[in-house]
Amino acid sequence: xxxxxxxxxxxxxxxxxxxxxxxxxxxxxxxxxxxxxxxxxxxxxxxxxxxxxxxxxxxxxxxxxxxxxxxxxxxxxxxxxxxxxxxxxxxxxxxxxxxxxxxxxxxxxxxxxxxxxxxxxxxxxxxxxxxxxxxxxxxxxxxxxxxxxxxxxxxxxxxxxxxxxxxxxxxxxxxxxxxxxxxxxxxxxxxxxxxxxxxxxxxxxxxxxxxxxxxxxxxxxxxxxxxxxxxxxxxxxxxxxxxxxxxxxxxxxxxxxxxxxxxxxxxxxxxxxxxxxxxxxxxxxxxxxxxxxxxxxxxxxxxxxxxxxxxxxxxxxxxxxxxxxxxxx
Numbered sequence: 001x002x003x004x005x006x007x008x009x010x011x012x013x014x015x016x017x018x019x020x021x022x023x024x025x026x027x028x029x030x031x032x033x034x035x036x037x038x039x040x041x042x043x044x045x046x047x048x049x050x051x052x053x054x055x056x057x058x059x060x061x062x063x064x065x066x067x068x069x070x071x072x073x074x075x076x077x078x079x080x081x082x083x084x085x086x087x088x089x090x091x092x093x094x095x096x097x098x099x100x101x102x103x104x105x106x107x108x109x110x111x112x113x114x115x116x117x118x119x120x121x122x123x124x125x126x127x128x129x130x131x132x133x134x135x136x137x138x139x140x141x142x143x144x145x146x147x148x149x150x151x152x153x154x155x156x157x158x159x160x161x162x163x164x165x166x167x168x169x170x171x172x173x174x175x176x177x178x179x180x181x182x183x184x185x186x187x188x189x190x191x192x193x194x195x196x197x198x199x200x201x202x203x204x205x206x207x208x209x210x211x212x213x214x215x216x217x218x219x220x221x222x223x224x225x226x227x228x229x230x231x232x233x234x235x236x237x238x239x240x241x242x243x244x245x246x247x248x249x250x251x252x253x254x255x256x257x258x259x260x261x262x263x264x265x266x267x268x269x270x271x272x273x274x275x276x277x278x279x280x281x282x283x284x285x286x287x288x289x290x291x292x293x294x295x296x297x298x299x300x301x302x303x304x305x306x307x308x309x310x311x312x313x314x315x316x317x318x319x320x321x322x323x324x325x326x327x328x329x
Contacts, residue, residue, distance in 0.1 A: 001058065002318075003194070004232040005044050005152075007079040014044050015072075016062050017232050021318060023072045030061040030071050044084050044233070045284045048177050048193050055235070082152035083196055083233040084175060089285040090150075090227065092171070092200055093142040093271060095264040098293025100136055101129045106298035107208045110165065114205075140266045140274045142287070145200075146222040153231040153319075159306070159326045160223040163203035166304040166324055170249040170295030171198040172242075172261060172314050173288035174268050175233055181280040188269035191281060194233035195242055197312050197320040198288045201226040204298055229286065231318045238316065243267065245315040247292055251308055256300065259292035261314070 002017035006024055015024035028041040038057060040050035047054050065071055094100050105124060112120040135141065151157070159166050177193035200221065207220025221227075236242070245261040266274070271287060297303040304310070306326040313319045 001055070001235045001238065002232045003044065003047070003083065003235070005081045005083050005085060007081060008073060008077075012043070012081065012085075014041060014047060016058060016066075017075070018062070018066060018072070022075050024075055024078055025062055025066055025072045027058050027061060030065050031057070033065070033071070034061070045088070048175070048283045051177070080153050080231050082150045082229050083231075084229075084284055084286065085150060085152075087147045087150065087175070087284055087286040088282045090145045090147040090288075091142045091275065091286070092145055092173075092198070092288035093140055093266075093290040094136065095140070095266060095290040096259075096292050096295075097132050097136070097263065097265060099291040099295060099299060101132060102293070102299040103291075103296075105129070106301065107204070107211065109301060110204055110208055110298070136265055140271045142271070142275075142290075143217060145227060147227075147286075149222060149224050150227045150229060151225045152228065153321050155225060155228065156323045156325055157201050157225050157228065159324055160203050160206070160219070160226075161327055162219065163206050165204040167202045167204050167297040168249065168251075168304060168310045168312070169198075169200040169202060169291040170247055170257065170259065170312050171200055171288050171291055172196065172245070172247070172317065173198045173229070173286055176272070176281055176285040176287065177283045179280060179282055181276050182278065183272055183276045183281065185267070185269045185273040188272035189236070191272055192236055192268060193283070194235045195239055195317060196229050196233050196286075197231070197314050197317055198286075199228040199310065199312050199320055199322060200288065200291070201228065201324070202296070202298070204303070228320065228322055230320050234317050240316070245317070247295070247315070248313045249295055250311040250313070251304070253309070253311075256297075256302065257294040259295055261289070261292070264289060
């Protein structure tokens, strides 16, 4: 199933996405009509908390009434929110080796450009990428970000006033289910509710300073509306192998980069095992993969401008669309 959170008629609802991602089946309305109202259909977090029986009811409702046009509405006419507007926690990782190697070089080049040091730029470009630091193979590396700054597809991300260098990041991630601690990787699939796309908008100039201080990122990542996910959650049965999905980033309709979800240093199952070492994982958390190789302007030396439109597409999930605007433009 593809499951969305949307706003229609002044109310926030959850729906099953169907008809080639063009229609939203209102689960609460369908249950009410049958006299089988279920509080699980009040929000995505409620649905996740309710577990398999609620998902089974959602499937049954759609199988029975999915062709009833009065229970569905057009995706284009609804306001699609982040699938979980306020996740219970947000973690984002560093999983793709090429990005891990190229991102620090991008930050060095950004600093050289700020100083207009062309010789330093040339020196950086001439250096080989080198070897992946061993720490990234020892254990999953991630940070915790602001779960209150989440937005969905079709929103405009307001460029923070303290930044002059705005960037996108092409990622995908999981939403968790089933509370648990000390979860072995072999059992971690039981804690994956579904998959979504993540655009980790980044104020690169602010992030560069934080990284020099060896703590963060903080303001480089955390600003209102900067954590964008969606357009919906896709359950594992519709994904198949999550580590073979094609990915693409486009800016103003032009392809910036392509990638694949293959090659993560640690799978989401292994990340869950690491996160839950003497720590309880809650249902409704988000864990991001980190940026795929060449999946951001930092690696390509090609940053966003005022008014740019960004599309991130991941096979079997969908397209996450956003626009960036300077607040002082």
